[in-house]
Structure formats: C-alpha cells, structure tokens
Amino acid sequence: MNIGILGSGSVGQQLGQGFLSLGNSVMLGTRDTSKLKDWVVSAGENAYAGGFEDAARFGELIVIATKWTGTENAINTAGKENFTNKTVIDVTNPLEASQSGAPPEISVTPGNSAGEQIQRWLPESRVVKAFNSIGANLMCHPEHKDGAPDLFICGNDIDAKKSVAHYAESWGWENIVDMGNISEAFYLEALAAMWVHYAVMNKSRTHAFKLIKR
Numbered sequence: 479m480n481i482g483i484l485g486s487g488s489v490g491q492q493l494g495q496g497f498l499s500l501g502n503s504v505m506l507g508t509r510d511t512s513k514l515k516d517w518v519v520s521a522g523e524n525a526y527a528g529g530f531e532d533a534a535r536f537g538e539l540i541v542i543a544t545k546w547t548g549t550e551n552a553i554n555t556a557g558k559e560n561f562t563n564k565t566v567i568d569v570t571n572p573l574e575a576s577q578s579g580a581p582p583e584i585s586v587t588p589g590n591s592a593g594e595q596i597q598r599w600l601p602e603s604r605v606v607k608a609f610n611s612i613g614a615n616l617m618c619h620p621e622h623k624d625g626a627p628d629l630f631i632c633g634n635d636i637d638a639k640k641s642v643a644h645y646a647e648s649w650g651w652e653n654i655v656d657m658g659n660i661s662e663a664f665y666l667e668a669l670a671a672m673w674v675h676y677a678v679m680n681k682s683r684t685h686a687f688k689l690i691k692r
C-alpha cells in the first residue's frame with residue numbers, strides 16, 4: 479500500500495520506517511525535501527520525499543505528523559481533494575510553549591480538539607487519532623521493560639479504526655483502546671499533554687500509558 483505522511487520530523491520519519499518495515503511504500507511530505515535526503519537513502523528503495531501535495535496524492539492512507547500550528551497550512555497546501563475517501567491518521571498534539579523551562583500547555587478546548595478540527599477540514603475523510611501519546615521513537619516499537627502499553631485511538635469510522643489497529647498490532651501493540659468517536663480526541667490530546675509534562679519533570683522519553691481494570 480502507498481502511505482503518504484505529511485511531516486518530515488521524528489514522527490514522520492519513525493512512522494515512515496514502521497510502514498516500510500511492513501512492506502508498504504512511503505512518501506514523506508515537507509516544504510523542503512533537502513532535509514529528507516538522508517532519510518530517503520537510509521530508509522531504502524520504497525521510501526520517497528516530496529511536497530505536501532505529492533505525499534497526499536501518493537498516499538492511499540495518509541498520516542498527519544506536522545507541528546499543530548502548521549497543520550491547517552500543510553493540509554491546504556496538500557489540497558483537500560487529495561484526502562477524499564481516505565483514512566487519515568492524526569498524530570498531532572496541539573501544545574504551545576509556556577514560560578521557559580515549563581512544560582507546554584494544551585492549546586485547544588473540548589469540542590475543538592486537533593482531531594475534531596482536522597475531521598472538519600476533511601469531511602470526506604475518515605480521521606483516526608492515534609499514536610499521539612507516546613514518543614516518536616517508540617511508536618512502531620512499543621515494547622517496554624515494564625510490559626506493553628495500550629494504544630488509545632478514536633475516530634468516527636469503525637473500519638478506519640480497524641485498519642489503524644491492524645498496523646499497530648503488526649508493530650507489537652497488544653491492546654488497542656478504542657475511545658469512541660473523534661469527539662474524544664481532546665482527551666487523547668490531554669493524555670499527550672500529561673505525557674509531555676511527565677517527560678519534562680522526569681527527563682524521560684520512554685514512558686507510556688496502560689489502562690488496567692479489576
């Protein structure tokens with residue numbers, strides 16, 4: 479399958495490697511392909527870099543892995559028509575820097591989360607919020623010494639969520655927690671804010687969440 483990823487940062491590159499490892503072809507989208515030269519060489523023959531529009535056209539499934547404040551611009555540059563009838567995985571976190579040294583704060587409110595805004599910008603797409611509350615380097619390698627974390631996802635389309643869960647399971651996620659519709663995205667984004675606060679306070683990047691019951 480062809481996967482288009484909007485984003486040249488660590489999330490785009492790590493998820494790109496993850497999709498390539500499952501036999502897919504991947505194009506990362508960026509405003510400046512020169513910054514992806516090394517990634518394309520190291521990632522192998524089915525890895526490509528292009529503009530945002532190239533990546534969105536290329537992808538049968540599209541991942542949005544852009545800085546939140548640039549996400550609407552990236553989608554508009556990519557051309558909304560290139561997302562029609564596709565599953566779109568939203569990994570963004572709407573966090574904004576606070577005073578120096580302090581952890582960033584969430585910049586959206588319930589009902590207006592990043593996931594919901596993206597679904598509103600792309601009404602003909604099946605948006606699934608996923609992979610946003612774990613470090614980029616662990617998204618496709620979720621095993622931890624304390625056990626497997628859970629992957630929290632949400633979205634309006636059951637089949638799109640099944641498809642995302644299938645990829646996640648192939649990377650080793652053992653338990654996918656479906657939180658419901660995209661209206662739950664705010665809470666997944668708040669969970670990511672908690673991940674970042676813990677990271678800053680404890681100088682950690684290897685923690686993750688698990689829902690347990692008795």
Ligand SMILES: NC(=O)c1ccc[n+]([C@@H]2O[C@H](COP(=O)([O-])OP(=O)(O)OC[C@H]3O[C@@H](n4cnc5c(N)ncnc54)[C@H](OP(=O)(O)O)[C@@H]3O)[C@@H](O)[C@H]2O)c1
Nearest residue numbers: 485486487488489508509543544545548551570571613614
């Ligand atoms: N890093 C993590 O561990 C992690 C974990 C979970 C979720 N997330 C979320 O995943 C997303 C990607 O994170 P990241 O760390 O990989 O990279 P990032 O530095 O947050 O974002 C980099 C990407 O954003 C694009 N971008 C920035 N400003 C833009 C603008 N004005 N218009 C269009 N595009 C713009 C950049 O485009 P160019 O390529 O053109 O520069 C680049 O592709 C973020 O929303 C982040 O909060 C990150």
